[in-house]
Amino acid sequence: MGGHAGAGLLCAPRTWNDTAMKTLILVDLQNDFLPGGPLAVPMGNEVVPVANRLMSQYDMVVATQDWHPANHGSFASQHPGHKPGDVIDLAGVTQILWPDHCIQGTAGADFAPGLDVAGIQWICHKGTDPGIDSYSGFFDNGHLKQTGLNDYLRRRGVREVHIMGLATDYCVKFTALDARELGFETYLIVEGVRGVELDPGDCAKAIEEMQAAGVRLVTAAAA
Ligand code: VGL
Numbered sequence: 001m002g003g004h005a006g007a008g009l010l011c012a013p014r015t016w017n018d019t020a021m022k023t024l025i026l027v028d029l030q031n032d033f034l035p036g037g038p039l040a041v042p043m044g045n046e047v048v049p050v051a052n053r054l055m056s057q058y059d060m061v062v063a064t065q066d067w068h069p070a071n072h073g074s075f076a077s078q079h080p081g082h083k084p085g086d087v088i089d090l091a092g093v094t095q096i097l098w099p100d101h102c103i104q105g106t107a108g109a110d111f112a113p114g115l116d117v118a119g120i121q122w123i124c125h126k127g128t129d130p131g132i133d134s135y136s137g138f139f140d141n142g143h144l145k146q147t148g149l150n151d152y153l154r155r156r157g158v159r160e161v162h163i164m165g166l167a168t169d170y171c172v173k174f175t176a177l178d179a180r181e182l183g184f185e186t187y188l189i190v191e192g193v194r195g196v197e198l199d200p201g202d203c204a205k206a207i208e209e210m211q212a213a214g215v216r217l218v219t220a221a222a223a
């Protein structure tokens with residue numbers, strides 16, 4: 001196989017070996033996170049046109065979907081006596097309880113209306129294990145298991161990821177922090193994110209945390 005491998009390397013398309021395979025990661029652009037949804041992110045709908053405009057500028061576009069079973073442990077409804085916003089210990093991991101959201105196969109888990117889904121090459125489902133949440137697109141919240149996103153990107157030679165979506169202070173933040181930790185050159189598209197902001201200042205704090213970890217901010221125009 002040696003000769004063939006050598007020829008393959010010489011003939012490989014530029015995109016596989018010589019570029020960073022710049023990839024756009026769309027985080028949780030799903031109905032339940034839009035205004036009117038159970039876990040509404042204020043102005044979350046505003047990032048959909050940003051995503052549509054940017055997609056064609058990337059070598060690859062992948063999307064994460066929060067994809068919970070109906071009995072997910074992050075739902076307040078699963079913990080009698082608790083309400084959304086309460087904080088509990090879920091199998092050793094600190095868990096904020098949320099309203100039921102993004103249940104697998106429901107309309108609430110569908111992509112936001114108007115999102116150019118044809119431009120998405122791969123969808124990564126997360127939060128599927130009822131026993132643990134997964135804010136990050138890469139790992140569960142206990143950092144115990146990977147979702148498959150890292151392998152998917154690595155196999156395709158991706159070294160640079162640009163992240164946008166919902167929500168700045170949860171899934172976007174943890175996806176970006178893990179991307180850095182996994183060694184990706186990581187950019188946050190500033191106009192492409194909106195946050196939950198349970199406490200005032202949460203989004204600003206999240207952005208500072210990302211920057212401190214080496215995530216670079218980029219405007220949509222420069223992405
Ligand atoms: C998210 C809370 C719970 C998010 C998902 O997409 O940021 N937040 N599940």
Ligand code: ZN
Nearest residue numbers: 066074102127
């Ligand atoms: Zn969730």
